[in-house]
Amino acid sequence: MAHQGFVFFREGKYSSLSLRGHIKLDTSPTKFSYLSGFANHFATEALAGVLPQGMNSPQRLPHGLYAEQLSGTAFTSVRSENRRSWLYRRSPSVNASTYDEWTGTAWRTAPLSDGLVIPHQLRWATPETPSRPQNFIEGIFTVGANGSALEHAGVAVHIYQANRSMDGMAFSNADGELLVIPQSGALRVQTEAGWFDLAPVEVLVIPRGMQFRVELVDDTASGYIMENYGAMLRLPELGPIGANGLANQRDFLAPVAAFDKVDVPFELITKLGGRFWQRRQAHSPFDVVAWHGNLAPYKYDLRTFNTFGSVSFDSPDPSISTVLTSPSHLHGTADCDFVVFPPRWQVAENTFRPPFFHRNVMTEFMGLITGTYEGKGNAFMPGGFSLHTQMTPHGPDTSSFHRGADEAQVPSKLDATFAFMIETRLPLSLNPAALQWPTLDKRYVEAWSGLARAALP
Numbered sequence: 468m469a470h471q472g473f474v475f476f477r478e479g480k481y482s483s484l485s486l487r488g489h490i491k492l493d494t495s496p497t498k499f500s501y502l503s504g505f506a507n508h509f510a511t512e513a514l515a516g517v518l519p520q521g522m523n524s525p526q527r528l529p530h531g532l533y534a535e536q537l538s539g540t541a542f543t544s545v546r547s548e549n550r551r552s553w554l555y556r557r558s559p560s561v562n563a564s565t566y567d568e569w570t571g572t573a574w575r576t577a578p579l580s581d582g583l584v585i586p587h588q589l590r591w592a593t594p595e596t597p598s599r600p601q602n603f604i605e606g607i608f609t610v611g612a613n614g615s616a617l618e619h620a621g622v623a624v625h626i627y628q629a630n631r632s633m634d635g636m637a638f639s640n641a642d643g644e645l646l647v648i649p650q651s652g653a654l655r656v657q658t659e660a661g662w663f664d665l666a667p668v669e670v671l672v673i674p675r676g677m678q679f680r681v682e683l684v685d686d687t688a689s690g691y692i693m694e695n696y697g698a699m700l701r702l703p704e705l706g707p708i709g710a711n712g713l714a715n716q717r718d719f720l721a722p723v724a725a726f727d728k729v730d731v732p733f734e735l736i737t738k739l740g741g742r743f744w745q746r747r748q749a750h751s752p753f754d755v756v757a758w759h760g761n762l763a764p765y766k767y768d769l770r771t772f773n774t775f776g777s778v779s780f781d782s783p784d785p786s787i788s789t790v791l792t793s794p795s796h797l798h799g800t801a802d803c804d805f806v807v808f809p810p811r812w813q814v815a816e817n818t819f820r821p822p823f824f825h826r827n828v829m830t831e832f833m834g835l836i837t838g839t840y841e842g843k844g845n846a847f848m849p850g851g852f853s854l855h856t857q858m859t860p861h862g863p864d865t866s867s868f869h870r871g872a873d874e875a876q877v878p879s880k881l882d883a884t885f886a887f888m889i890e891t892r893l894p895l896s897l898n899p900a901a902l903q904w905p906t907l908d909k910r911y912v913e914a915w916s917g918l919a920r921a922a923l924p
Contacts, residue, residue, distance in 0.1 A: 567744065650837075
């Protein structure tokens with residue numbers, strides 16, 4: 468395999484990490500190589516000599532290949548934000564049957580005509596294991612959404628549960644990019660740009676419109692998905708933090724070019740405006756022999772996140788832990804932020820260290836990948852999730868509050884935990900079906916019932 472660019476992991480090497488006492492998960496040897504960097508302009512080829520030099524679309528390409536551009540931004544976007552890649556493939560994407568409507572998933576898209584915006588504190592336990600066969604796309608269930616996919620604004624939050632691979636099926640989402648957050652079960656993801664190994668405590672971003680399929684490594688897999696309708700996810704500005712910290716560019720990994728050598732018929736599913744469409748193709752759509760550009764899927768290991776926090780007093784706002792952000796038209800306000808709460812030291816003096824009581828102008832969806840979360844006690848388990856709509860009061864439960872109020876003010880390590888939050892500027896319009904899921908905790912509000920009223924003199 469010939470390729471250009473820095474390869475982070477070589478074939479056959481292990482990709483597990485153990486950083487400063489962070490969780491080390493058991494991982495199998497990675498099968499794939501990766502290119503390192505966030506939104507770099509990569510060049511990679513699976514056959515030497517395929518990439519054209521000095522131009523993008525020559526009159527004739529080697530081996531009769533076709534040049535096809537995939538644009539993630541408008542042609543006229545400013546250079547610093549323009550994202551596109553050129554794909555050199557065995558057959559152009561137009562080479563397929565006409566579209567028919569497809570109804571094989573419970574996935575829903577904003578605006579939700581029957582969506583509910585309610586002020587309740589909401590929490591769901593770990594989803595029940597599905598009883599019927601379903602692949603990654605068939606097993607997506609929508610919790611809520613805001614904005615409008617057709618207007619390229621807003622976000623949706625989903626969970627996925629799969630017990631079979633996407634054999635003979637590929638999917639592309641014209642409504643937005645997808646951030647996949649595995650919680651249980653490793654995945655092997657094939658994209659037009661190449662392959663990924665993906666395990667819990669890693670996340671994967673797939674650009675709008677790029678075709679992909681998901682294979683299961685284990686018998687089952689489940690996790691969370693953030694669907695971003697708006698501006699492409701990017702790294703947050705560091706401001707007073709300086710040049711280093713949070714998520715570092717070099718820790719983001721893009722695939723090297725790879726293509727299917729044996730062709731079989733494929734079912735191609737596309738989502739546009741919340742409706743699903745099906746085409747059929749006599750060969751694999753994963754036939755990109757080489758590509759170059761700065762629009763590519765990428766994965767990121769949350770264990771490489773460099774956490775910042777207070778070393779004097781008071782707790783920092785959770786925004787200090789933002790991994791990726793999609794800005795809105797309101798300066799300083801995101802359509803969606805992806806925030807991680809990893810293992811970290813707490814050293815602030817005379818400070819209540821768990822998450823403080825709060826009413827937020829932003830809406831907060833939280834999930835737990837592994838371990839426990841410092842503010843929710845034992846009732847919040849891996850695979851579960853909570854939702855606090857904008858201005859809905861929330862904060863540490865009774866036991867977490869008393870622990871934080873009484874703990875010794877000495878350095879302490881929060882370990883064996885990975886939680887995340889999706890924060891969005893608009894309320895999430897709830898899928899009514901989510902309020903009927905048997906895992907909904909109808910007694911969640913009782914988590915605060917033991918907080919005694921202050922006795923004044």
